[in-house]
Amino acid sequence: MSRPLEAVIRLDNLRHNYHVGRALAGGKALAVVKANAYGHGAVQCAAALPDADGFAVACIEEAIELRDAGVTQPILLLEGVFEASELELAERHKLWLVVHHEGQLAMIEAASPKTPYTIWLKMDSGMHRAGFAPSEYRAAHRRLAASGKVESITMMSHFARADEPASQATSEQIAVFQDTVEGLPGDISLANSAGLIAWPAARAGWGRAGIMLYGASPMPADSPAIDLKPVMQLKSKVFAVRELAEGEPIGYGASFHTPRPTRVGVVACGYADGYPRLASTGSPVAIDGVRTRIIGRVSMDMLTIDLTDLPEAGVGSGVELWGDTVSVNEVAAHAGTIAYELLCNVKRAAFSYR
Numbered sequence: 472m473s474r475p476l477e478a479v480i481r482l483d484n485l486r487h488n489y490h491v492g493r494a495l496a497g498g499k500a501l502a503v504v505k506a507n508a509y510g511h512g513a514v515q516c517a518a519a520l521p522d523a524d525g526f527a528v529a530c531i532e533e534a535i536e537l538r539d540a541g542v543t544q545p546i547l548l549l550e551g552v553f554e555a556s557e558l559e560l561a562e563r564h565k566l567w568l569v570v571h572h573e574g575q576l577a578m579i580e581a582a583s584p585k586t587p588y589t590i591w592l593k594m595d596s597g598m599h600r601a602g603f604a605p606s607e608y609r610a611a612h613r614r615l616a617a618s619g620k621v622e623s624i625t626m627m628s629h630f631a632r633a634d635e636p637a638s639q640a641t642s643e644q645i646a647v648f649q650d651t652v653e654g655l656p657g658d659i660s661l662a663n664s665a666g667l668i669a670w671p672a673a674r675a676g677w678g679r680a681g682i683m684l685y686g687a688s689p690m691p692a693d694s695p696a697i698d699l700k701p702v703m704q705l706k707s708k709v710f711a712v713r714e715l716a717e718g719e720p721i722g723y724g725a726s727f728h729t730p731r732p733t734r735v736g737v738v739a740c741g742y743a744d745g746y747p748r749l750a751s752t753g754s755p756v757a758i759d760g761v762r763t764r765i766i767g768r769v770s771m772d773m774l775t776i777d778l779t780d781l782p783e784a785g786v787g788s789g790v791e792l793w794g795d796t797v798s799v800n801e802v803a804a805h806a807g808t809i810a811y812e813l814l815c816n817v818k819r820a821a822f823s824y825r
């Protein structure tokens with residue numbers, strides 16, 4: 472058998488999740504497909520959402536890839552342009568532009584577009600990464616509106632802690648945003664996935680649904696359930712089986728010793744495929760819908776799982792690394808990271824779209 476690692480992308484689930492996000496947003500949402508649609512394939516995912524109101528990407532290269540593939544909906548560059556030379560290209564491809572700092576504002580003022588730009592003016596309402604400070608925001612808005620280069624200005628901001636239900640930070644960001652935009656004309660956009668799911672006050676205007684599109688909730692595991700369906704199923708196979716006596720070490724560093732006579736399945740997936748090395752002994756995997764666990768360290772191209780209680784399983788058995796039985800969030804928790812990072816990192820798998 473050739474190397475059996477496979478990422479199966481269920482586009483029906485993607486559509487379902489988009490519609491959940493858009494409904495939460497109250498009717499209007501961008502599908503965030505940056506980073507190759509969080510590792511799922513941006514072109515395929517965008518093509519599977521013909522009724523999406525628009526898409527958001529991180530940079531012009533990602534946007535042009537979508538345009539070249541025939542995507543006609545609006546596409547927003549979430550970080551705007553990095554240099555003035557991109558503006559002409561952005562205009563030609565009818566891209567919407569975030570403006571989040573003085574340099575970009577000056578580029579717009581100095582530009583001579585044939586068709587005025589659609590701008591999303593970003594406020595730093597508390598995250599302190601990108602955006603105009605509230606004290607500078609209205610002046611930036613005025614300059615854009617007066618520039619004659621702009622067709623519309625959507626007022627946006629981004630949350631730092633919307634995935635923390637107990638934090639006051641999100642309510643504070645919403646209040647800062649609302650105070651600052653008071654009376655300014657134009658649409659607004661506040662909510663990422665966590666904002667849409669957990670913060671009703673953030674749901675007005677455009678939603679920006681990212682991780683939820685792919686079926687992973689950004690909220691803590693004990694949060695109220697939400698109707699999302701996993702899009703990626705990362706699968707491989709057992710390609711060898713070992714029988715070990717009690718007390719034997721497995722793998723690099725002998726980090727695990729068999730507590731009993733143990734049947735070990737060797738699976739074609741490792742950290743070079745994007746499976747996190749930090750998710751070692753104890754991380755869940757599933758065979759035919761039955762959960763078992765990794766034992767020992769994850770290697771570059773393989774990992775080892777406990778088959779002792781799965782006598783039916785053997786060479787050729789299919790193993791779900793994450794998907795329907797094992798959520799990517801669970802694996803991320805075992806690795807001390809977040810589903811976003813695991814999904815973006817999948818490499819060397821054969822992708823198929825259903």
Ligand SMILES: *Cc1c(COP(=O)(O)O)cnc(C)c1O
Nearest residue numbers: 503549629663664679680681682
């Ligand atoms: C990535 C991103 C999103 C989507 O965030 P999720 O947490 O994946 O929903 C929304 N807005 C901005 C500005 C982003 O950069």
